[in-house]
Amino acid sequence: MEKIIETKGLNKYFKVSGGRWLHAVDGIDLSIPLGHTLGVVGESGCGKSTLGRLIASLLEPTAGEILFKGQSMLGQGSKSQKEYRRNVQMIFQDPYSSLDPRMSTFELIAEPLRRYKVHQSKADLVNIVVDLMRTVGLDLRFINSYPHEMDGGRRQRIGVARALALNPEFVVCDEPVSALDVSIQAQILNLLMDLQEERNLSYMFITHDLSVVKHISNEIMVMYLGQCVERTETQKLFAEPLHPYTQGLLAAIPLPELRENKKRVLLRGEVTDPIDPQPGCRFYKRCEHARPQCIAGPVAMTEARPGHFVACVLYQNDDSGGRNEESHA
Amino acid sequence: MSTATLDSYSAEMVRIRKKSRFGETWVRFRKNKTALIGLVLFSLILAIVIFADLIVPYQASMDQVIKDRLQAPSPAHLLGTDNYGRDIFARLVHGSRNSLLVGLGAVAIGITIGGLLGSVSGYFGGFIDNLIVRFTDTIMCIPLMLLVLTIVAALGTSLVNVLLAMMIANVPTYTRIVRSAILPVTSMDYIEAARASGSSNLQIIFSHILPNAIGPIIVQATMAVGTMIINAASISFLGMGIQPPTPEWGAMLNEAKQYMLQYPYMVIFPGLAIGITALSLNLMGDGLRDALDPRLKD
Amino acid sequence: MDNATLLDVKDLEVIYTGDGGRVQAVNKIAFELKEKETLGLVGETGAGKTTTALAIMGLLPERNSRVLGGQIFFQDGDLLKKNKNEMRLIRGALISMIFQDPMTALNPVKTVGDQVLESLKIHFAGEMTPAQMNERVDELFTLVGISPNRKKDYPHQFSGGMKQRVVIAIALACEPLLMIADEPTTALDVTIQAQVLALMEELKQKLNMSMIMITHDLGIVAEVCDRVAIMYAGELVESGSAKDFFEGKLHHPYTVGLLGALPSLTNHARRLSPISGLMPDPTQLPAGCKFHPRCPHSMPICEQEAPYIYKSGGHQIACHLMRDQEGGN
Numbered sequence: 041m042e043k044i045i046e047t048k049g050l051n052k053y054f055k056v057s058g059g060r061w062l063h064a065v066d067g068i069d070l071s072i073p074l075g076h077t078l079g080v081v082g083e084s085g086c087g088k089s090t091l092g093r094l095i096a097s098l099l100e101p102t103a104g105e106i107l108f109k110g111q112s113m114l115g116q117g118s119k120s121q122k123e124y125r126r127n128v129q130m131i132f133q134d135p136y137s138s139l140d141p142r143m144s145t146f147e148l149i150a151e152p153l154r155r156y157k158v159h160q161s162k163a164d165l166v167n168i169v170v171d172l173m174r175t176v177g178l179d180l181r182f183i184n185s186y187p188h189e190m191d192g193g194r195r196q197r198i199g200v201a202r203a204l205a206l207n208p209e210f211v212v213c214d215e216p217v218s219a220l221d222v223s224i225q226a227q228i229l230n231l232l233m234d235l236q237e238e239r240n241l242s243y244m245f246i247t248h249d250l251s252v253v254k255h256i257s258n259e260i261m262v263m264y265l266g267q268c269v270e271r272t273e274t275q276k277l278f279a280e281p282l283h284p285y286t287q288g289l290l291a292a293i294p295l296p297e298l299r300e301n302k303k304r305v306l307l308r309g310e311v312t313d314p315i316d317p318q319p320g321c322r323f324y325k326r327c328e329h330a331r332p333q334c335i336a337g338p339v340a341m342t343e344a345r346p347g348h349f350v351a352c353v354l355y356q357n358d359d360s361g362g363r364n365e366e367s368h369a
Numbered sequence: 370m371s372t373a374t375l376d377s378y379s380a381e382m383v384r385i386r387k388k389s390r391f392g393e394t395w396v397r398f399r400k401n402k403t404a405l406i407g408l409v410l411f412s413l414i415l416a417i418v419i420f421a422d423l424i425v426p427y428q429a430s431m432d433q434v435i436k437d438r439l440q441a442p443s444p445a446h447l448l449g450t451d452n453y454g455r456d457i458f459a460r461l462v463h464g465s466r467n468s469l470l471v472g473l474g475a476v477a478i479g480i481t482i483g484g485l486l487g488s489v490s491g492y493f494g495g496f497i498d499n500l501i502v503r504f505t506d507t508i509m510c511i512p513l514m515l516l517v518l519t520i521v522a523a524l525g526t527s528l529v530n531v532l533l534a535m536m537i538a539n540v541p542t543y544t545r546i547v548r549s550a551i552l553p554v555t556s557m558d559y560i561e562a563a564r565a566s567g568s569s570n571l572q573i574i575f576s577h578i579l580p581n582a583i584g585p586i587i588v589q590a591t592m593a594v595g596t597m598i599i600n601a602a603s604i605s606f607l608g609m610g611i612q613p614p615t616p617e618w619g620a621m622l623n624e625a626k627q628y629m630l631q632y633p634y635m636v637i638f639p640g641l642a643i644g645i646t647a648l649s650l651n652l653m654g655d656g657l658r659d660a661l662d663p664r665l666k667d
Numbered sequence: 668m669d670n671a672t673l674l675d676v677k678d679l680e681v682i683y684t685g686d687g688g689r690v691q692a693v694n695k696i697a698f699e700l701k702e703k704e705t706l707g708l709v710g711e712t713g714a715g716k717t718t719t720a721l722a723i724m725g726l727l728p729e730r731n732s733r734v735l736g737g738q739i740f741f742q743d744g745d746l747l748k749k750n751k752n753e754m755r756l757i758r759g760a761l762i763s764m765i766f767q768d769p770m771t772a773l774n775p776v777k778t779v780g781d782q783v784l785e786s787l788k789i790h791f792a793g794e795m796t797p798a799q800m801n802e803r804v805d806e807l808f809t810l811v812g813i814s815p816n817r818k819k820d821y822p823h824q825f826s827g828g829m830k831q832r833v834v835i836a837i838a839l840a841c842e843p844l845l846m847i848a849d850e851p852t853t854a855l856d857v858t859i860q861a862q863v864l865a866l867m868e869e870l871k872q873k874l875n876m877s878m879i880m881i882t883h884d885l886g887i888v889a890e891v892c893d894r895v896a897i898m899y900a901g902e903l904v905e906s907g908s909a910k911d912f913f914e915g916k917l918h919h920p921y922t923v924g925l926l927g928a929l930p931s932l933t934n935h936a937r938r939l940s941p942i943s944g945l946m947p948d949p950t951q952l953p954a955g956c957k958f959h960p961r962c963p964h965s966m967p968i969c970e971q972e973a974p975y976i977y978k979s980g981g982h983q984i985a986c987h988l989m990r991d992q993e994g995g996n
Contacts, residue, residue: 137557226928230941248856292861
């Protein structure tokens with residue numbers, strides 16, 4: 041199947057005080073088939089937002105490359121970057137700060153159209169905007185409203201409309217429903233799924249909420265402190281989470297049902313910042329299965345079960361299928 | 370519904386609203402009583418500036434009638450006469466032009482240049498930001514008046530040179546003001562969204578950053594005009610600015626200072642003129658900022 | 668067998684007065700809380716949960732809010748009838764509250780130890796010596812899982828989860844009988860949330876404390892709450908024990924909608940079933956049942972009359988559909 045987005049060894053390091061480096065994203069290899077959704081899950085500081093911005097070309101990678109339909113984005117000029125943006129768009133997390141408070145709905149959605157001169161005339165532009173509003177289920181009477189006059193759900197619909205304006209093939213969704221109420225979350229998620237079907241879109245869906253990602257993703261990638269620790273199809277991840285962090289993450293989610301035995305596996309400790317990290321697994325300090333092997337050297341990503349990849353020494357010898365993907369630590 | 374009908378309907382909706390955007394700002398401004406007072410006052414002053422010749426002939430401000438000198442306000446001379454027998458009212462009216470010209474001019478040019486520098490500094494950050502900030506830091510170390518006086522001393526005293534000196538002296542201040550107004554805006558998600566929509570840096574600065582940062586800038590600017598008028602007056606007061614016999618409020622204060630105790634009206638009226646002008650600008654500026662912000666309710 | 672009633676709210680009515688007119692924030696709600704019980708107060712943004720909490724604490728903004736009626740019985744008296752000084756003595760000592768955002772709840776220029784101490788000084792200045800107070804501070808830190816050595820650190824030196832623990836320590840300093848927690852874990856990562864929730868459970872047991880947990884997350888409700896009360900547009904639409912709620916057959920349509928809208932780990936449907944529409948504008952509340960415009964089962968009577976109150980044991984539902992059910996008024 042054709043891959044719409046691939047990355048090879050993608051790194052993003054930020055300089056911090058004292059000449060040290062924050063390894064926000066470290067050695068990420070991924071590939072997303074056309075029409076699929078890759079869910080990227082992790083808690084704060086794991087690098088998922090940075091990854092999203094790298095793919096949306098809002099940040100420059102420190103190392104590694106991003107391929108769109110097989111074409112590398114490396115070393116391309118601003119003109120091809122502009123072309124890339126037509127194909128790869130982004131929906132932002134905060135419907136309050138991602139919309140310019142001085143622009144009306146019309147102006148917000150029209151902006152990308154204007155920049156790429158998609159329209160032939162003013163009337164044409166209005167038509168396209170109206171169309172987009174209808175597509176995302178935004179009542180036309182809001183066309184001249186300002187963001188502060190609308191609630192979070194409507195603002196987020198503007199964000200979706202804006203992202204779709206250029207007819208992209210790939211959309212990075214950075215926590216698009218986290219700031220919304222539960223009943224609105226469901227509406228927006230359904231909208232995104234419908235749009236995917238209608239337009240054959242591919243998504244990278246970034247979230248910290250495992251229950252949300254389960255509904256919308258074909259495949260899920262779990263990140264921790266800049267690295268990918270586990271990656272597989274959605275059902276397989278929930279059926280058998282392999283990495284101790286994934287297990288802890290799943291166990292921590294409060295379920296809306298009564299259970300007799302409320303004892304759960306609780307992860308101890310806190311997430312730290314990946315500044316000048318030591319080689320080896322970054323989950324070492326919080327892991328109950330920790331052993332010296334974990335920090336002896338880089339932990340490779342192995343195919344512990346068919347189609348199920350994990351970076352953990354516990355599964356080093358379970359490698360099935362013979363494909364060994366290096367993960368840079 | 371046919372596409373044609375939808376077309377015209379929506380085009381109408383969008384067009385109409387665009388026009389009333391200014392109307393909206395005006396409506397909000399109107400509701401603010403103190404802002405309105407400021408506007409009325411300033412309009413009055415502006416009218417005086419524009420129609421100075423119609424109110425009182427220029428000559429009246431220059432005619433020295435020695436036998437009428439140092440007269441208190443009377444029907445013949447509304448605000449009295451100064452030590453050369455010149456009608457103070459006439460001098461105030463014509464002096465308004467010079468005073469306002471320097472004030473408004475210095476700010477207008479200062480903000481334009483400072484605005485540009487501040488935008489570049491705040492938006493791009495990094496090395497350029499550092500450079501510009503250090504540069505403005507250096508100039509701001511020198512007290513404003515001292516700087517202006519030095520420049521005027523070097524270039525010679527005249528209206529133009531005072532203007533130039535003021536401008537040079539306050540560009541750094543505006544650079545920093547614009548920069549600090551811009552910094553919080555630059556980190557907003559909607560700037561990234563604009564980049565994702567294909568906007569170039571220039572487009573982002575003009576469509577997103579400046580309109581959002583303009584609130585604090587406008588307030589600062591209008592208040593600054595008042596300050597600049599006072600500064601210009603101070604320079605003239607020190608004898609380094611506009612030279613007599615040209616009427617100018619600060620120069621008038623300078624000439625009046627030796628007569629202050631016996632003939633206080635010579636000092637009071639120009640002083641009031643400066644004060645009221647500055648006040649009206651402050652009130653307007655505050656009102657404008659509140660009216661421009663669509664989030665007024667919050 | 669039954670614990671004594673600690674808090675009894677009757678017919679509470681709160682309005683906000685702005686320059687837009689009057690807004691009904693809370694409309695005649697009533698509920699009880701027993702000793703050692705945790706009540707989950709559930710609702711979406713604007714439902715009135717925080718307003719209710721502030722009313723109990725006597726912290727409603729004076730300038731633009733008013734309690735129109737009702738009583739809040741706590742121990743011996745009606746809190747609404749107490750004057751400011753009396754309420755000040757109650758706050759912190761008998762009833763305490765923790766808020767959503769730990770980042771802004773702590774004073775950045777005071778050490779965390781001092782902030783916990785402050786609470787003790789206010790209420791126990793005459794009764795405890797400084798040495799005793801310091802000892803108590805150490806006790807509290809240990810209780811919430813922070814090393815007492817960190818007493819002299821400043822808030823910015825702590826992570827989000829740790830900050831929230833400090834906030835809890837402050838709230839517990841005077842051993843209140845009732846703690847109101849307003850979305851205490853919303854701003855935290857899910858694994859940290861699990862730790863904080865476990866801590867709150869533990870504390871509740873140890874200290875014989877009652878708790879009102881305000882949340883929109885039904886998962887949290889299932890984890891820590893004994894009773895549940897659902898608020899919608901300022902009214903209580905359903906209340907009952909956790910069992911009635913998660914295992915009972917009868918529910919208010921809004922509750923059904925909430926449960927159906929949840930993307931959950933156990934819900935295997937691909938599409939979610941959100942509740943259509945939005946919570947009504949508080950300045951334009953519908954007549955009759957506030958939920959009827961969005962209710963899939965609404966009948967003509969719903970628009971005309973206030974909902975029928977169905978009561979069965981501890982389970983209460985405000986809905987005309989319940990008229991035919993056994994139990995009744």
